[in-house]
Amino acid sequence: xxxxxxxxxxxxxxxxxxxxxxxxxxxxxxxxxxxxxxxxxxxxxxxxxxxxxxxxxxxxxxxxxxxxxxxxxxxxxxxxxxxxxxxxxxxxxxxxxxxxxxxxxxxxxxxxxxxxxxxxxxxxxxxxxxxxxxxxxxxxxxxxxxxxxxxxxxxxxxxxxxxxxxxxxxxxxxxxxxxxxxxxxxxxxxxxxxxxxxxxxxxxxxxxxxxxxxxxxxxxxxxxxxxxxxxxxxxxxxxxxxxxxxxxxxxxxxxxxxxxxxxxxxxxxxxxxxxxxxxxxxxxxxxxxxxxxxxxxxxxxxxxxxxxxxxxxxxxxxxxxxxxxxxxxxxxxxxxxxxxxxxxxxxxxxxxxxxxxxxxxxxxxxxxxxxxxxxxxxxx
Amino acid sequence: xxxxxxxxxxxxxxxxxxxxxxxxxxxxxxxxxxxxxxxxxxxxxxxxxxxxxxxxxxxxxxxxxxxxxxxxxxxxxxxxxxxxxxxxxxxxxxxxxxxxxxxxxxxxxxxxxxxxxxxxxxxxxxxxxxxxxxxxxxxxxxxxxxxxxxxxxxxxxxxxxxxxxxxxxxxxxxxxxxxxxxxxxxxxxxxxxxxxxxxxxxxxxxxxxxxxxxxxxxxxxxxxxxxxxxxxxxxxxxxxxxxxxxxxxxxxxxxx
Numbered sequence: 001x002x003x004x005x006x007x008x009x010x011x012x013x014x015x016x017x018x019x020x021x022x023x024x025x026x027x028x029x030x031x032x033x034x035x036x037x038x039x040x041x042x043x044x045x046x047x048x049x050x051x052x053x054x055x056x057x058x059x060x061x062x063x064x065x066x067x068x069x070x071x072x073x074x075x076x077x078x079x080x081x082x083x084x085x086x087x088x089x090x091x092x093x094x095x096x097x098x099x100x101x102x103x104x105x106x107x108x109x110x111x112x113x114x115x116x117x118x119x120x121x122x123x124x125x126x127x128x129x130x131x132x133x134x135x136x137x138x139x140x141x142x143x144x145x146x147x148x149x150x151x152x153x154x155x156x157x158x159x160x161x162x163x164x165x166x167x168x169x170x171x172x173x174x175x176x177x178x179x180x181x182x183x184x185x186x187x188x189x190x191x192x193x194x195x196x197x198x199x200x201x202x203x204x205x206x207x208x209x210x211x212x213x214x215x216x217x218x219x220x221x222x223x224x225x226x227x228x229x230x231x232x233x234x235x236x237x238x239x240x241x242x243x244x245x246x247x248x249x250x251x252x253x254x255x256x257x258x259x260x261x262x263x264x265x266x267x268x269x270x271x272x273x274x275x276x277x278x279x280x281x282x283x284x285x286x287x288x289x290x291x292x293x294x295x296x297x298x299x300x301x302x303x304x305x306x307x308x309x310x311x312x313x314x315x316x317x318x319x320x321x322x323x324x325x326x327x328x329x330x331x332x333x334x335x336x337x338x339x340x341x342x343x344x345x346x347x348x349x350x351x352x353x354x355x356x357x358x359x360x361x362x363x364x365x366x367x368x369x370x371x372x373x374x375x376x377x378x379x380x
Numbered sequence: 381x382x383x384x385x386x387x388x389x390x391x392x393x394x395x396x397x398x399x400x401x402x403x404x405x406x407x408x409x410x411x412x413x414x415x416x417x418x419x420x421x422x423x424x425x426x427x428x429x430x431x432x433x434x435x436x437x438x439x440x441x442x443x444x445x446x447x448x449x450x451x452x453x454x455x456x457x458x459x460x461x462x463x464x465x466x467x468x469x470x471x472x473x474x475x476x477x478x479x480x481x482x483x484x485x486x487x488x489x490x491x492x493x494x495x496x497x498x499x500x501x502x503x504x505x506x507x508x509x510x511x512x513x514x515x516x517x518x519x520x521x522x523x524x525x526x527x528x529x530x531x532x533x534x535x536x537x538x539x540x541x542x543x544x545x546x547x548x549x550x551x552x553x554x555x556x557x558x559x560x561x562x563x564x565x566x567x568x569x570x571x572x573x574x575x576x577x578x579x580x581x582x583x584x585x586x587x588x589x590x591x592x593x594x595x596x597x598x599x600x601x602x603x604x605x606x607x608x609x610x611x612x613x614x615x616x617x618x619x620x621x622x623x624x625x626x627x628x629x630x631x632x633x634x635x636x
Contacts, residue, residue, distance in 0.1 A: 001498070002498070006487075006495075012486070013485075013486050292482045292484070294467065295441060295443065295476050296471070296476075296543070297470040297499050297547075298467065299463075299467040300467070302499070377443075
């Protein structure tokens with residue numbers, strides 16, 4: 001037997017109570033794991049880059065910019081690569097099945113953020129084969145049930161073709177997976193030259209430019225310089241990092257981060273109070289036995305460690321169950337909901353589990369530690 | 381002072397004062413208690429309820445502290461030691477046998493006995509060997525996996541004794557060790573304590589209400605109103621194995 005086994009034995013003396021406590025901790029960790037996965041996933045900003053800059057119209061993202069800006073941005077010596085895009089918002093099948101299409105120049109886009117998107121040479125070659133080829137993100141392909149070689153139809157909400165129709169037809173040339181699980185792959189990439197030639201309005205205009213600064217260059221400084229270039233033009237720009245953009249975009253609806261922190265905080269406070277109260281009760285029940293252990297020579301520190309070990313045991317078992325639940329949820333619903341339980345999230349959750357166990361047991365442990373033996377013996 | 385006879389005192393209590401407050405009222409338990417006990421002695425302390433027997437045991441175990449005076453055991457002055465030092469001292473020098481055994485119900489026999497060994501730098505195997513040895517000594521070999529709830533009072537007390545001696549302490553404090561047992565079990569336990577005293581040279585201080593139990597000790601001290609009022613020293617021939625108490629009772633009944 002070890003001290004840890006002794007703590008475990010103590011925990012299982014009331015199995016029903018211990019299981020309920022573990023369930024409470026599991027629910028708390030499940031909530032925490034899912035919310036953190038959301039923030040780390042493509043629906044949050046965790047996977048967004050601070051190093052990629054987006055140049056958009058200062059008047060709003062629905063306003064376009066002239067293609068002529070490309071040369072002026074590329075001329076800046078601190079720009080490593082620049083690309084451009086036109087976005088087509090539409091739906092496949094029913095109107096609620098929204099599909100985003102970015103029309104890009106494949107080569108320059110690969111230079112800017114091809115690594116992040118997982119654009120291989122084979123995929124780019126596939127996009128080159130026909131003008132209406134598209135590359136579909138893995139999450140989108142899974143959600144729609146699309147496969148390589150399939151011809152798909154997308155109805156644009158606004159962009160009409162030269163034939164007056166809003167229906168666009170594409171052939172899937174490949175599926176890109178993103179560099180990691182947190183990369184947003186719920187969209188598809190089409191060729192700008194095809195879209196630009198086939199659309200009736202907005203020719204030679206783009207919705208934005210994507211810039212990769214050279215290594216060692218401050219993105220913030222470069223962003224200010226790019227905006228200064230076009231400050232007095234007809235279409236002034238606002239340049240932001242991808243992360244800043246996503247944060248600002250999400251904040252248009254609500255401060256998601258604050259809401260999540262409040263929900264998780266409330267859940268944790270409740271769980272913590274339950275754990276502290278239950279452990280305090282469990283320790284009070286064992287007052288006499290703690291006195292016996294002290295007469296055997298168990299020091300105050302060991303008694304404290306014993307109680308903390310017990311809460312830690314409950315917290316770790318419950319927490320791992322919650323973490324496993326969160327992992328299952330992200331695997332089952334991850335692509336559609338943009339959840340990503342990254343190693344960083346798992347690590348943070350592990351720290352929270354340990355902190356919950358230690359903090360939850362602290363008060364009862366201190367009480368047990370300070371209890372005089374003589375008082376403990378009077379409790380029977 | 382109640383002293384030792386021709387032996388260097390292992391336990392020395394000198395000029396101890398101890399009282400308790402109950403609201404505004406202060407009740408004195410000991411006003412000037414002194415006692416010497418030699419190493420290897422087996423002392424029974426008798427006395428009516430409230431005479432201070434338990435308080436004496438509490439002070440000898442470092443659970444309670446005298447208001448003034450000296451409590452020395454071996455080289456350790458308990459009245460000067462802090463809680464951590466006393467805990468370490470108890471772990472290495474003291475075994476306690478309780479009236480109601482005080483075993484942990486969720487642990488089996490071997491685990492209960494192993495508890496004090498968790499405080500020592502021993503490997504799992506060394507601990508298991510020691511546990512097996514003492515369980516064999518108290519006649520519980522083969523009952524390692526049995527839980528307290530399935531054992532008789534006498535068996536539980538044997539486990540309690542095994543737990544008290546597993547660290548090989550010099551001093552055993554017994555708080556009415558037979559108070560909850562039938563005659564046969566009580567006799568077995570007392571025989572065991574006497575064996576530990578004689579064969580392993582354990583110093584034993586036993587508090588009891590039972591004169592027959594006290595008869596197993598080398599010395600009996602009577603405590604009354606916080607003072608030792610009389611002392612009875614047994615000669616070696618008095619310490620020969622006694623007839624079993626049930627047998628003695630039967631003989632007594634037969635004589636009547």
